[in-house]
Amino acid sequence: MMLSANYFPNLPLEFNIANIFLYIFCFLLIIVNIYLALSFNLLKSILLMSLSSLIICICYLLMDAPDVAMTEASLGACLSTAILLKIAKKLQLSFNSAEKLPVYKNILCSLVCILFAVCFMLVCYDLPDFGQLSTPMHQHISKYYINNTTEQIGIPSFVAAILASYRGYDTLGETTVILCAGISVILIFANKKTNQ
Structure with a gap:
């Protein structure tokens, strides 16, 4: 039986090289x-989180979203890994062992994750096809940005115009969150003097 878009309506089933790599990296x-x-x-958990973020970054690149990929690589892979390693060193945590949960907690957590995955798949089934030009976003919003x-x-850059002007308050909120996170990191890692 051949696979067609009727079986998987939201997946790009045209098997070009980018889609094949995308499926490989999603499987990884x-x-x-x-x-x-x-x-x-x-230590292994921190490094695996960094590897997971790098794989997501590659998936974003394969889906033609280099701006999101750069953000994921810088924040998800580099900065988060550095902060987690620094916190583990500062708190003098043991890298070799962790507390093992009882069996019933593992089963409960697994069931919650499986339930969430099933709900997520059901919601994703109603999404429009990947890259489809007839989605509502491409009918009026994109045309408005391109024309105006x-x-x-x-300025000639659509991305800069959307982030700086059309969605300026959203960008300001994100910048404020990043500023608060940076100040928090500085306060956490600041060396306290002995007389304070």
């Missing part, structure tokens, strides 16, 4: 996350 991502869930070594960016904003 599943394997890494299962291994991460079963890991009891703190040069006149209203005066």
Whole structure:
């Protein structure tokens, strides 16, 4: 039996090289996350989270989203890994062992994860096809940005215009969150003087 878009309506089933790599990296991502869930070594868990973030970054690149991929690589893979390693060193945590949960807690957590995955798959089934141009977003919102960016904003970059002007408050909120996170990291890692 041949696979067609009727069986998997939301997946890009045109088997070009980018889609084949995307499926390979998604499969690797599943394997890494299962291994991460079963890991009891703190250092291994931190490195597996970093690897998972790098695989997600590659998936974003294969889906033609380099801006999201750069953000994922810088924040997810690099900064998060550095912060987690620094916190583990600062708190003098043991990298070799972790507390093992009782069997019933493992089963309960697994059931919750499986339930969440099933609900997520059911919701994703109603999403429009990947890359489809007839989605509501491409009917009026994208056309509005393309037609009015040069006149209203005066810059040729659609992405910069959307982030800086059309969605300026959203970008301001994200910048405020990043600023608060940076201040928190500085306060956590600041060396306290002995007289304070």
